[in-house]
Amino acid sequence: MLNFLPLSSPQARRWSWPWVITLGYLSVMLILPAIALIQKSLSLGFSEFWQIATQPMALSAYNVTFLTALAAAGVNGVMGTVIAWVLVRYDFPGRRIVDALVDLPFALPTAVAGLALATVYSDRGWVGSWFAPLGVKIAYTRLGVFLAMVFISLPFVVRTLQPVLQAMETEVEAAARSLGATPGQVFRRVILPPLMPPILTGVALGFSRAVGEYGSVVLIASSMPFRDLIAPVLVFQRLEQYDYAGATVVGTVLLLGSLAALLVINRLQQWGRYYASR
Amino acid sequence: MSIIVENISKQFGQFQALDRVSLTIPDGKLVALLGPSGSGKSTLLRAIAGLEPPDQGRIWINDQDMTHLNVEQRQIGFVFQHYALFKHLTVRQNIAFGLEIRKINRPDIRQRVNELLDLIQLAGLGDRYPIQLSGGQRQRVALARALAVQPQVLLLDEPFGALDAQVRKDLRRWLRNLHHEVNVTSVFVTHDQEEAMEVADEIVVMNEGKIEQIGSPQTIYDYPATPFVMKFVGEVNVIPSFLHQPQGLPHDIFVRPHGVKLQTQVTDTSIPAKIIQIIHRGRDIYLELSLLDRIPFMAQMNRDEWQALTMPADQWVQVELLQPITFPQASASPHRLPADSVTAA
Structure with missing residues (x-):
């Protein structure tokens, strides 16, 4: 992200090569496409934009996208913390393999992930067949969307938390216990507070990744409007119907949503640095 | 409060860290556990604290059997070599930690923290974070934090080990004076014989998981009990x-x-x-x-x-x-x- 902070260096430095290259690269890669999208959707005029942006089908798609992504990121906030804790604090055979496995959602093409999840969680899949008799359908419902989002956003919390946990002195915990704190109090008052910024950063990163997910969700969801249709798929459907205006409007809303999430991440990271420098 | 260690042993894999060690530390004394690395001195201190459960033997503090109590139940103060301060808390909050755990009311905590800040001569720095302090200041905060809960005994694991030579010298003298003022039974671990001689009332010389000799600095130097003590304490x-x-x-x-x-x-x-x-x-x-x-x-x-x-x-x-x-x-x-x-x- 660009930060228009006053530079402490002399004015001439502002036009140094690294600065020009950075600005040029970011302009071409990030800023221009974003502006083009917004400009195109705004060319409709505000009232029409608002009307398309707030269609019931679009609202439902935002709801599915953002709320499910939030839930998935939240679940990974807890589970990722547990996994990072186990990977750093426990020694067990195969730890390195499990550690490497955490990155699988990064490495796997998302369509492959969607296919694998759909196979396991469909009514006849290994896991899905256990839930089907209970009347719980996983694949091709919003639950499936949630699972796909959990899968692809899993590594973020683990990877942001691991280095912080590794740097944490275990003596601090012993010190707290010698002062009379029970294990629960040690966790709440000594371990957790310094971990909150990296956990929140991981959650926010996972959230924005989940909001943007397309490939795996499209395979595990039925993509029925008002049920499990996510906004990125809606954009694609609009394009297929040659409804460019509709696609750009929904796209713009998605863009603004992601931008808001990224701004939150930036704040969290600043908070984390401020915290870590203490 | 006296400390009695009775026949303590501890093994790490094949390594015998403590081998049937018995020791009595009288009330109000400042005692040094002196020995080379691997002599078992830190393990003994951690066993007294309850941080390292011994394989056998008993530990008594103030005539109470502490052997099977957790560290948080033993009412000890522990000071670590690398301070182990809570980085996300200010100096004040660090010192208050044990008092808050004990649910003491706020005005009393405030007063006690102020007293301790005066005691460690850091009255103006209560709102700083540990990272903003020097090593010597951090260790004094760690001491105040341990003393805040009025522990029965104070245990210090190489408390000056991470400090540079000049600060170490000042802090030694300061600890001695502090002990005179507070008069809590204290045990500190060191591998530096000069430090042990300068600070302690009594020195316990350890080697290979056993106690070689217990005595005043002068006795240890002038009447070493074993060749090891003779070689370890002073030049020979x-x-x-x-x-x-x-x-x-x-x-x-x-x-x-x-x-x-x-x-x-x-x-x-x-x-x-x-x-x-x-x-x-x-x-x-x-x-x-x-x-x-x-x-x-x-x-x-x-x-x-x-x-x-x-x-x-x-x-x-x-x-x-x-x-x-x-x-x-x-x-x-x-x-x-x-x-x-x-x-x-």
């Missing part, structure tokens, strides 16, 4: 037994560098030595010698003695052992030898 020369075995003394002879006299005339008891190097260490002169041109030997004397000595042209002097010590069968008390029992082979 060892004259191997083969040098004088024909005369019927099958033991190595130990002598401090200042326990010798150099002269030019040959006597019945003097040993010839060659001067290798002369080292000026302030007001003392150290001579690196080679006894019989074979055994490295250090002699120490003050400036006046050095100037009184007329240096022979051939660099050979006669060494007279004034305070030689032997340890027959490593018995509990060292035997002082009359000076004339040592002869050169």
